Amino acid sequence: MTHPCDMLVFGGTGDLALHKLLPALYHLHRDRLLPADLRIVALARQPLGRDAYRALAERRCRAQVARTSFQAETWQSFAERIDYFAMDASQSAHYGRLARHLDNAGPRGRIHYLATAPSLFEDIAACLANAGLAGSDARIVLEKPIGHSLASALAINQSIGQVFQESQVFRIDHYLGKETVQNLMALRFANALFEPLWRAGHIDHVQISVCETLGVENRGSYYDHAGAMRDMLQNHLLQLLCLVAMEAPVRFDAEAVRNEKVKILEALKPIAGLDVKDRTVRGQYAAGKIGGQEVPAYYFEKNVDNDSDTETFVALQAEIDNWRWAGVPFYLRTGKRLARKCSEIIIQFKPVPHRLFQDGQANRLRIRLQPEESISLQLMAKSPGKGMHLAPVELDLNLAHAFRQKRRWDAYERLLLDVIEGDSTLFMRRDEVEAAWRWVDPIIGGWHAYYQRPRPYPAGSWGPEQAHSLLEQQGHAWHE
Numbered sequence: 130m131t132h133p134c135d136m137l138v139f140g141g142t143g144d145l146a147l148h149k150l151l152p153a154l155y156h157l158h159r160d161r162l163l164p165a166d167l168r169i170v171a172l173a174r175q176p177l178g179r180d181a182y183r184a185l186a187e188r189r190c191r192a193q194v195a196r197t198s199f200q201a202e203t204w205q206s207f208a209e210r211i212d213y214f215a216m217d218a219s220q221s222a223h224y225g226r227l228a229r230h231l232d233n234a235g236p237r238g239r240i241h242y243l244a245t246a247p248s249l250f251e252d253i254a255a256c257l258a259n260a261g262l263a264g265s266d267a268r269i270v271l272e273k274p275i276g277h278s279l280a281s282a283l284a285i286n287q288s289i290g291q292v293f294q295e296s297q298v299f300r301i302d303h304y305l306g307k308e309t310v311q312n313l314m315a316l317r318f319a320n321a322l323f324e325p326l327w328r329a330g331h332i333d334h335v336q337i338s339v340c341e342t343l344g345v346e347n348r349g350s351y352y353d354h355a356g357a358m359r360d361m362l363q364n365h366l367l368q369l370l371c372l373v374a375m376e377a378p379v380r381f382d383a384e385a386v387r388n389e390k391v392k393i394l395e396a397l398k399p400i401a402g403l404d405v406k407d408r409t410v411r412g413q414y415a416a417g418k419i420g421g422q423e424v425p426a427y428y429f430e431k432n433v434d435n436d437s438d439t440e441t442f443v444a445l446q447a448e449i450d451n452w453r454w455a456g457v458p459f460y461l462r463t464g465k466r467l468a469r470k471c472s473e474i475i476i477q478f479k480p481v482p483h484r485l486f487q488d489g490q491a492n493r494l495r496i497r498l499q500p501e502e503s504i505s506l507q508l509m510a511k512s513p514g515k516g517m518h519l520a521p522v523e524l525d526l527n528l529a530h531a532f533r534q535k536r537r538w539d540a541y542e543r544l545l546l547d548v549i550e551g552d553s554t555l556f557m558r559r560d561e562v563e564a565a566w567r568w569v570d571p572i573i574g575g576w577h578a579y580y581q582r583p584r585p586y587p588a589g590s591w592g593p594e595q596a597h598s599l600l601e602q603q604g605h606a607w608h609e
């Protein structure tokens with residue numbers, strides 16, 4: 130932004146704003162990365178004064194930010210940037226007041242961060258336009274999921290497109306802001322080593338798992354209408370799949386990178402009709418134990434229907450119908466209340482063409498995003514001592530150690546800075562979101578058509594049994 134700028138956070142008292150956005154902005158402020166004149170205006174219905182909001186934000190940030198990074202003095206200077214304005218974002222009449230509240234001498238850039246339910250996106254965009262807050266130097270940030278189906282995503286994109294140019298729209302998928310996710314591009318496109326092997330001829334299959342131990346926390350009313358497919362797979366997991374599978378872009382810029390990603394989404398082989406039964410598994414957690422603690426079943430969570438058939442787990446086998454990947458299964462899996470928090474991508478290579486040794490195993494590359502960020506390559510080596518016995522050894526790269534990182538950047542820090550700087554490389558373009566829904570919709574439709582209720586799995590396990598059979602029938606197994 131070339132001139133002073135306001136970041137308006139709609140949904141300012143919500144979890145996302147208090148738990149993620151403000152702590153990220155605090156860190157950027159502390160590291161002197163925010164423009165000096167950036168003002169943060171939180172908007173929500175609660176009738177709070179500015180000081181009360183600052184106090185609320187401080188309490189939540191203190192709880193969120195590591196004790197060593199929270200400094201009272203830095204907080205004071207950060208808090209001076211924060212303003213609060215009470216309004217109902219669905220009421221067009223409130224926007225005139227908002228415009229007057231924001232009015233400052235001289236031009237100001239505006240970043241509208243919609244940390245709200247997607248059902249409000251269209252109204253907010255229209256109201257911003259009517260109030261003169263959506264000029265050519267304004268930007269709008271939309272949180273995923275964009276809609277709950279292709280039709281609703283098209284409607285949202287259409288309405289947003291009537292007010293903002295595509296270059297002004299930033300659709301966030303916070304997985305793209307994670308360092309290791311970006312490292313995946315560095316690994317593939319800055320090293321000559323893997324590229325010749327990165328294809329069907331050498332890769333047996335790929336696994337992408339995002340496993341969480343958390344349940345739905347306070348988000349039952351949102352989650353029960355979304356489920357794991359819309360909350361995680363349609364966006365985070367498909368974005369990871371795109372980065373694993375896409376061709377090298379000609380440049381590292383927003384259009385070139387996103388052109389390549391969308392080609393992968395469009396090449397996904399549809400899963401529809403009976404294939405939905407054979408190639409997908411949905412689950413829902415039952416009561417169980419995590420870390421020694423008893424946890425209740427999903428349908429006992431707050432704001433969840435007690436006859437809910439929303440899935441908290443999904444596993445499926447995707448295939449990409451293109452020259453590079455034809456015939457290679459991509460297994461995707463995500464779930465809540467699983468045995469361990471762990472997000473990783475496994476690239477399983479094919480075995481050597483001619484087996485010389487008894488105990489050989491095929492190479493495996495593991496890219497771990499969470500809990501730690503690491504990349505490791507499993508190779509075969511001779512065990513010391515008599516005989517020619519082989520054992521797998523890991524070439525292990527721990528990125529935090531390699532770069533002597535003092536503190537791990539949160540994905541939102543990177544993405545918020547990119548919005549301020551106007552770089553949309555790590556954001557989803559309209560056609561990507563729509564292509565992802567186009568592939569996901571028939572799967573959800575199939576579940577309903579066949580009354581496929583989610584399979585129960587005990588909290589603290591690795592999901593329903595059927596998720597294991599999905600791989601076993603192809604001679605594969607989840608890496609756990």
Ligand code: BG6
Nearest residue numbers: 303339341343360361365472499
């Ligand atoms: C969010 C989902 O997008 O990602 C949550 O809405 C999920 O349900 C979260 O818990 C996981 O993010 P992370 O960064 O903790 O893996």
